Amino acid sequence: MExxxxxELFGSMVFDDRVMRSRLSAxxxxxxxxxxxxxxxxxxxxxxxxxMEMRDWAVEKGATHFTHWFQPLTGVTAEKHDGFIxxxxxxxxxxxxSGKELIKGEPDASSFPSGGLRATFEARGYTAWxxxxxxxxxDHTLCIPTAFCSYSGDALDKKTPLLRSMQALNLQAKRIxxxxxxxxxxxxxxxxxxxxxxxxxxxxxxxxPDLVYTGRTLFGAMPPKGQxxxxxxxxxxxxxxxxxxxxxxxxxWKLGILAKTEHNEVxxxxxxxxxxxxxxxxxxxxxxxxxxxxxxxxxxxxxVCLLHEKPFAGVNGSGKHNNWSLATDTGVNLxxxxxxxxxxxxxxxxxxxxxxxxxxxxxxxxxSVATAGNDHRLGANEAPPAIISVFLGxxxxxxxxxxxxxxxxxxxxxxxxxxxVHVLPRFSKDTTDRNRTSPFAxxxxxxxFRSLGSSNSIACCNIMLNAAVAESLKQYADRLEGxxxxxxxxxxxxxxxxxxHERILFNGNGxxxxxxxxxxxxxxxxxxxxxxxAMPHLLDKKNMDMLMAHKVFTESELHSRCEIMLENYCKxxxxxxxxxxxMVRKNYLPAMEGYLYSLAKxxxxxxxxxxxxxxxxxVSTMERLSELTDAILDRVEKLEKALEDLxxxxxxxxxxxxxxxxxxxxxxDLRKYVDEAEMLTSEKCWPFPSYGKLLFSVY
Ligand code: ADP
Ligand code: MG
Numbered sequence: 001m002e003x004x005x006x007x008e009l010f011g012s013m014v015f016d017d018r019v020m021r022s023r024l025s026a027x028x029x030x031x032x033x034x035x036x037x038x039x040x041x042x043x044x045x046x047x048x049x050x051x052m053e054m055r056d057w058a059v060e061k062g063a064t065h066f067t068h069w070f071q072p073l074t075g076v077t078a079e080k081h082d083g084f085i086x087x088x089x090x091x092x093x094x095x096x097x098s099g100k101e102l103i104k105g106e107p108d109a110s111s112f113p114s115g116g117l118r119a120t121f122e123a124r125g126y127t128a129w130x131x132x133x134x135x136x137x138x139d140h141t142l143c144i145p146t147a148f149c150s151y152s153g154d155a156l157d158k159k160t161p162l163l164r165s166m167q168a169l170n171l172q173a174k175r176i177x178x179x180x181x182x183x184x185x186x187x188x189x190x191x192x193x194x195x196x197x198x199x200x201x202x203x204x205x206x207x208x209p210d211l212v213y214t215g216r217t218l219f220g221a222m223p224p225k226g227q228x229x230x231x232x233x234x235x236x237x238x239x240x241x242x243x244x245x246x247x248x249x250x251x252x253w254k255l256g257i258l259a260k261t262e263h264n265e266v267x268x269x270x271x272x273x274x275x276x277x278x279x280x281x282x283x284x285x286x287x288x289x290x291x292x293x294x295x296x297x298x299x300x301x302x303x304v305c306l307l308h309e310k311p312f313a314g315v316n317g318s319g320k321h322n323n324w325s326l327a328t329d330t331g332v333n334l335x336x337x338x339x340x341x342x343x344x345x346x347x348x349x350x351x352x353x354x355x356x357x358x359x360x361x362x363x364x365x366x367x368s369v370a371t372a373g374n375d376h377r378l379g380a381n382e383a384p385p386a387i388i389s390v391f392l393g394x395x396x397x398x399x400x401x402x403x404x405x406x407x408x409x410x411x412x413x414x415x416x417x418x419x420x421v422h423v424l425p426r427f428s429k430d431t432t433d434r435n436r437t438s439p440f441a442x443x444x445x446x447x448x449f450r451s452l453g454s455s456n457s458i459a460c461c462n463i464m465l466n467a468a469v470a471e472s473l474k475q476y477a478d479r480l481e482g483x484x485x486x487x488x489x490x491x492x493x494x495x496x497x498x499x500x501h502e503r504i505l506f507n508g509n510g511x512x513x514x515x516x517x518x519x520x521x522x523x524x525x526x527x528x529x530x531x532x533x534a535m536p537h538l539l540d541k542k543n544m545d546m547l548m549a550h551k552v553f554t555e556s557e558l559h560s561r562c563e564i565m566l567e568n569y570c571k572x573x574x575x576x577x578x579x580x581x582x583m584v585r586k587n588y589l590p591a592m593e594g595y596l597y598s599l600a601k602x603x604x605x606x607x608x609x610x611x612x613x614x615x616x617x618x619v620s621t622m623e624r625l626s627e628l629t630d631a632i633l634d635r636v637e638k639l640e641k642a643l644e645d646l647x648x649x650x651x652x653x654x655x656x657x658x659x660x661x662x663x664x665x666x667x668x669d670l671r672k673y674v675d676e677a678e679m680l681t682s683e684k685c686w687p688f689p690s691y692g693k694l695l696f697s698v699y
Pocket of ligand 1: 191192274275277278323324325333446
């Protein structure tokens with residue numbers, strides 16, 4: 001086998017810092033670096049110089065086209081390719097790419113969702129270069145990460161508010177650090193998203209219209225074997241999957257994506273990939289790319305990569321863990337407990353900021369992961385519940401408790417714990433990470449938000465998280481900046497925050513019914529079960545005020561986003577409903593009818609040969625199947641009616657409620673009868689591959 005040179009491969013298709021440093025003049029490099037690190041304005045001349053080098057580099061690597069690569073609100077990435085070629089006077093062509101083309105693009109954007117932000121007469125939008133995320137080459141095309149806005153300047157994408165939220169957090173975190181005597185260039189959030197997915201055989205996939213149209217199975221009886229043996233989790237990886245993973249790693253490494261660990265997950269055919277963390281903005285771009293490349297590479301290996309949150313009923317769905325932390329430009333992790341009393345106080349303040357943020361903005365965090373697909377997971381005893389709470393682990397909780405009650409921590413110290421005087425007791429990182437049921441867990445030096453669905457863009461939750469933490473920090477900075485006695489004020493502040501927000505702290509098992517009861521009835525926490533319940537909270541006054549105060553969203557952007565997300569939910573379920581109707585009418589009912597015919601024919605033939613045959617199997621099966629065809633017909637008609645009643649989604653809130661209360665229950669009801677029929681019908685007559693075939697199709 002050919003030996004791989006990973007360091008050489010890594011980032012070979014990225015116009016990264018190494019390339020910039022070696023190819024750009026010192027002056028241009030410095031100017032660009034200043035833009036990247038400190039958000040300084042970029043000169044046109046600098047852009048020209050960068051564009052020229054980018055083009056030369058890309059052409060050397062075999063690129064023929066360039067594209068502004070962006071993340072519209074569809075949830076996937078968009079690109080429109082333009083050739084570098086420009087005619088030259090001698091009848092040939094030259095490869096051209098200007099600074100203007102680098103900085104700004106004008107995709108025909110009229111078909112991207114805008115939630116009313118872009119009037120149809122002004123259908124244009126523009127894309128603007130984001131120099132903080134490196135350009136890269138994919139499929140012979142130079143891809144330039146960009147933000148996507150309307151002509152009036154409203155954000156039409158996920159990157160713009162994410163960058164704004166990072167700015168907001170940077171601003172407030174720097175104020176806090178200054179109070180602790182630290183001047184830093186910037187504070188950034190870092191993220192490492194762990195990505196789950198399913199791999200199934202391509203031939204099987206193509207035989208299932210539900211998978212093709214909706215990404216999930218809408219029917220399917222349980223196979224004899226599911227995940228009950230837990231034999232897949234961390235099990236030996238099958239050769240076809242190994243080949244896929246190797247290929248995937250190569251492709252990701254070329255793009256400078258730090259794919260690091262991969263293993264089998266709980267469900268059969270389920271796997272996970274975790275990268276090394278990076279700056280949130282880059283991590284977001286990289287996760288979008290990872291999802292895209294996973295699907296592409298899987299196809300090459302005769303498989304399909306399913307990123308849906310719940311491709312199969314009855315087996316675990318797929319999520320994504322957003323590992324999140326804050327760090328300074330000097331590489332100090334602000335969520336790492338420090339070495340000195342002063343650093344500990346600072347650590348506790350940042351910790352409090354996150355705890356308060358999660359409590360104050362539970363609804364924003366919940367809705368940031370709300371999609372039709374993810375609704376199937378949250379609260380289904382395989383993923384964290386829809387209730388948002390924070391896990392800190394016993395040791396850290398005990399420390400906070402000691403501070404709150406002015407009592408000695410674990411009796412180790414004779415005096416009570418006083419911030420700014422005492423070093424915090426060391427707590428081990430390992431004990432903090434073993435609660436898998438918590439949606440938001442502290443894991444030693446970072447928080448892990450576990451409610452994300454596998455197909456979610458991580459931009460959404462990080463926008464909300466950054467903004468909410470910025471708000472806590474702002475409140476703290478406002479108070480502490482004016483304090484006469486900083487240390488006393490700090491101590492009081494931390495005590496107050498712990499007291500006020502301890503209701504959000506929960507170290508127990510989040511999957512139990514008792515927790516749901518306690519959380520909602522005793523603690524008053526929100527339990528927003530579905531997208532239809534969660535999304536309208538985006539427009540609650542407290543949420544809008546906060547997001548607008550930190551300049552993360554404008555008022556019109558918030559309205560448009562709420563509408564788009566709800567529309568997305570409605571459209572998704574609407575397609576699922578229609579797919580069910582289609583499959584039932586065109587395939588399931590005719591298949592059952594065919595089998596009934598053969599049963600009936602067999603019975604009458606057998607009886608004509610002998611009077612002694614009982615035909616118990618034939619007759620009882622026929623009777624039940626016939627009842628089922630009637631029941632299925634009735635349920636499919638009801639579903640059709642419910643879908644028809646949705647009309648044109650005139651009122652999106654009402655429509656989403658009808659989807660939740662009417663359409664989804666009817667889909668579930670219909671499925672029940674079809675799945676029962678599957679168990680009574682000969683496999684030869686059944687029109688689609690079974691769960692067993694889908695889940696155990698890859699060797
Ligand atoms: P585990 O969850 O098994 O303890 P790790 O702690 O190594 O594993 O990390 C899981 C994910 O968290 C990885 O993607 C990793 O890069 C990311 N991660 C680790 N440290 C940080 C950090 N400071 N900020 C953001 N993400 C981090
Ligand atoms: Mg983890």
